[in-house]
Amino acid sequence: MDTRGSTPVGGLPPDSAGPHSRRLGIIAVVATFGGLLFGYDTGVINGALEPLKDDLSLTAFTEGFVVSILIFGAAIGALVGGRLSDRFGRRHNILLLAGVFVVGTLGCVLAPNWEVLAVFRFVLGLAVGGASATVPVYLAEVSPFEKRGSLVTRNEVMIVSGQFAAFVINAIIFNVWGEHQSVWRFMLLVAVLPAIALFIGMLRMPESPRWLVAQGRDDEALAVLRQVRSPERAEAEMAEVYALAEEEKVSQTGGTTDLSVRWIRRLIVIGVGLGVFQQFTGINSVMYYGTQLLADAGFDSNSAIIANTLNGLFSVLGITVGLLIMNKVDRRTMLIAGFSLTTFFHLLVGLSALLLPDGTAKAYFILVFVVLFVFCMQGTIGPLVWLMLAEIFPLKIRSFAIGICVFMLWIANAAVALAFPPVVNALGIAPTFFVFVALGLLALLFITTQVPETRGRTLEELEDQFRREYS
CATH class of the missing domain: 1.20.1250.20 (MFS general substrate transporter like domains)
Incomplete structure (x- = not known):
C-alpha cells in the first residue's frame, strides 16, 4: 500500500x-x-x-x-x-x-x-x-x-x-x-x-500523547490528541499508539539494556552516523569562524564582517526552502542531494583557494561558494538530520537514543570547531576544504548503504518496519 x-x-x-x-x-x-x-x-x-x-x-x-x-x-x-x-x-x-x-x-x-x-x-x-x-x-x-x-x-x-x-x-x-x-x-x-x-x-x-501512553496515562493522552487532531483521527491514532505501547511493554524496551537488541543497536549506529556527518560538513566552522575565513580569503576586516552576515541570511533562506519541500521529497533523496551539493561546493572553495591568484576576484569566488554551501546545507542536511533522529527510534527508547546521537553530534561539532582555525592556519583554505570533500564522499557512501526512508509513515509503522528489517 x-x-x-x-x-x-x-x-x-x-x-x-x-x-x-x-x-x-x-x-x-x-x-x-x-x-x-x-x-x-x-x-x-x-x-x-x-x-x-x-x-x-x-x-x-x-x-x-x-x-x-x-x-x-x-x-x-x-x-x-x-x-x-x-x-x-x-x-x-x-x-x-x-x-x-x-x-x-x-x-x-x-x-x-x-x-x-x-x-x-x-x-x-x-x-x-x-x-x-x-x-x-x-x-x-x-x-x-x-x-x-x-x-x-x-x-x-x-x-x-x-x-x-x-x-x-x-x-x-x-x-x-x-x-x-x-x-x-x-x-x-x-x-x-x-x-x-x-x-x-x-x-x-500539553504533554506528548505518546509519552503519556508509555506511562499508562491513556485518558490524558487521548485528551491531548483531541486537542491536536480531528475527533475521528484522535480515536484511531490513540488505538494505534496504545497497541504499540503494549507491544513494547512485552519487549521491555526503554533503557541501556536495549543496546543489546540488534535492530535497536543498528538504528543508533545510523543515528550517530547522521549526526556526525552533519557536523563533518563543516557548517559550524563557517558559522563560528566565517569572518576569519573570509579575511583569510582576501577581504579586509570590515568587509569580512559585513560579508559574513550573508552566511546568516542564506542559512535562513536555505532552511525556509527546505521547509517548503520537506514533505514533498523523500528523506533519502534530499540527503543524497544535500551531501552531493555541499561536497561539490567544498571542492569549488578548495579549487578557488588553490588556483586563483590572490586578490578581490579570489575572495568573492570563495564568498559565493561558501554562501551556496551554507544555503544547500541548511536547506537539506541540517533540518533532515534532526527530523530523522526524531523519527527512527522506538517510543520507549526515543529520547535516550536521541540523547546518544546528539551527544556524538555535539562532540563532532566541538572537534570541528576546535580543529578548524589551527588546520586552516597550518594547511591553508584549499587543503582544509579538500578534507571536507573526502568526508562528504564518506557521508554519501553511508547514506546510500545504511539510511532508511521514513517519509509518509507513522512513527508506529516505522518502528514495526525497523523491527522486522533489522532483527
Whole structure:
C-alpha cells in the first residue's frame, strides 16, 4: 500500500483542518523558542568576543576555552536531557530547560571574570544540548505524520533564525553602546527574553500523547490528541499508539539494556552516523569562524564582517526552502542531494583557494561558494538530520537514543570547531576544504548503504518496519 502523500496510513483517517490545527501551530511556535535560544546562544559569542576579550583580559587559550565550553556542555546536556525527557516527560523537560537558559544567561551577564563566565557558558551548553535532544522529539510526537516533517523542521528554522538574530542584534548593540567596555553583557542579556517566553508558553502546552501512553496515562493522552487532531483521527491514532505501547511493554524496551537488541543497536549506529556527518560538513566552522575565513580569503576586516552576515541570511533562506519541500521529497533523496551539493561546493572553495591568484576576484569566488554551501546545507542536511533522529527510534527508547546521537553530534561539532582555525592556519583554505570533500564522499557512501526512508509513515509503522528489517 502506498504510504505517502495524503493517503491514509495504517487505516488512519485523514487529519482534516479545524480548530485543532491552530492549536498544533501554537504548540510548535512555543516549543521552538527552545531552538531560537539554541541558535542565539551559539551565535552571540561571535560578535561579543572582541569586547569580551578586552573586558576580561582573555588570552588565546582562555578565549578558546570560553567559546568551546558551551559545545562540551551541550554534548552532556543532550545525553542527560534525553534521559530526563524519558523519565519525566517532554513538556516537563522543556520547562526545566527554560529555567536553565535563564540562570545560564544571567550568570554569563554578571560574570566578574572569565572563570565564572566559563562556568555559566557550560550551564548554557547544558540547556542548548537538552533542547536539541528534547524539542524535536516533542514536536514529532504531537504531530500527525502528514505534517511531522514541516513541524519538526520549524525547530531548525528557529535555530538558524536565532543565529542570524544574534549577528544582527550584536551589530545594533555595538553601534549604539560600542563605547562601553561591557557592551558584550548587553548582547548576552537579550537571550533572557525568549527564555522567559518559552517557560511561560510551555506552562499552557500539553504533554506528548505518546509519552503519556508509555506511562499508562491513556485518558490524558487521548485528551491531548483531541486537542491536536480531528475527533475521528484522535480515536484511531490513540488505538494505534496504545497497541504499540503494549507491544513494547512485552519487549521491555526503554533503557541501556536495549543496546543489546540488534535492530535497536543498528538504528543508533545510523543515528550517530547522521549526526556526525552533519557536523563533518563543516557548517559550524563557517558559522563560528566565517569572518576569519573570509579575511583569510582576501577581504579586509570590515568587509569580512559585513560579508559574513550573508552566511546568516542564506542559512535562513536555505532552511525556509527546505521547509517548503520537506514533505514533498523523500528523506533519502534530499540527503543524497544535500551531501552531493555541499561536497561539490567544498571542492569549488578548495579549487578557488588553490588556483586563483590572490586578490578581490579570489575572495568573492570563495564568498559565493561558501554562501551556496551554507544555503544547500541548511536547506537539506541540517533540518533532515534532526527530523530523522526524531523519527527512527522506538517510543520507549526515543529520547535516550536521541540523547546518544546528539551527544556524538555535539562532540563532532566541538572537534570541528576546535580543529578548524589551527588546520586552516597550518594547511591553508584549499587543503582544509579538500578534507571536507573526502568526508562528504564518506557521508554519501553511508547514506546510500545504511539510511532508511521514513517519509509518509507513522512513527508506529516505522518502528514495526525497523523491527522486522533489522532483527
